[in-house]
Amino acid sequence: MTTKDDHIYIDQILNGDANAFAILVDRYKNLVFTLALKMLKNxxxxxxxxxxxxxxxxxxxxSFKGESKFSTYIYRVAYNTCLDxxxxTKKHQNDMPIDKFTEHQVQTIDNALNTLTEMEYQKSIKDCIALLPExxxxxxxxxxxxxxxxxxxxTVVNLDPNTVKVKLHRSRKKLLTIFKVRLEPEMIAYYEGQRR
Known part of the structure; x- marks a missing residue:
């Protein structure tokens, strides 16, 4: 899946080939659905x-000018559609309390999330993420x-990159509160098994 390929299909669609759009839908439908499910939880x-x-x-x-990747454009449309x-439906979830975490604890959650593909806990972690606000x-x-x-x-959420960085930091802290309750015993058992 390359940006160059996307632009080829976009040109075909703009020149009247509606069938080319089916290829783009097929390429991005799972990503869009996953993101929508994360936000709407239904x-x-x-x-x-x-x-x-x-x-x-x-x-x-x-109106797509190609200034960003086509995937970014689709994510932005999906995000705005979900917000609408x-x-x-006026669905608002209560914010979760954030305990005071040390920088080391936040780094630990970062490391855990960055190594998801190497671990068997991906589904459990996705389940924890699903418990977070949209x-x-x-x-x-x-x-x-x-x-x-x-x-x-x-670009997707129409915020300043520094604001996104702060929001990601807070989101990781919220996720850590869920991890501590749901995954910590599982993770401890996993690491103890690794040391044997």
């Missing part, structure tokens, strides 16, 4: 938001699972 709403996202992308494709859905889960998913840079995430 499968049906996420499916609807995903469909709405692709309809909006198709209708506004002529949240406003419509925005926190969305940001962590973009950063750790979609490998977007701070600048790309800032």
């Amino acid at each position: 499968r049906e709403e996420a499916e609807e938001a995903s469909q709405d996202t692709f309809i909006k992308v198709f209708k506004s494709l002529h 859905s949240i406003k419509k 925005m926190d889960g969305f940001l962590l998913t973009l950063y750790y699972f979609e490998d977007l840079s701070l600048i790309e995430i800032a």
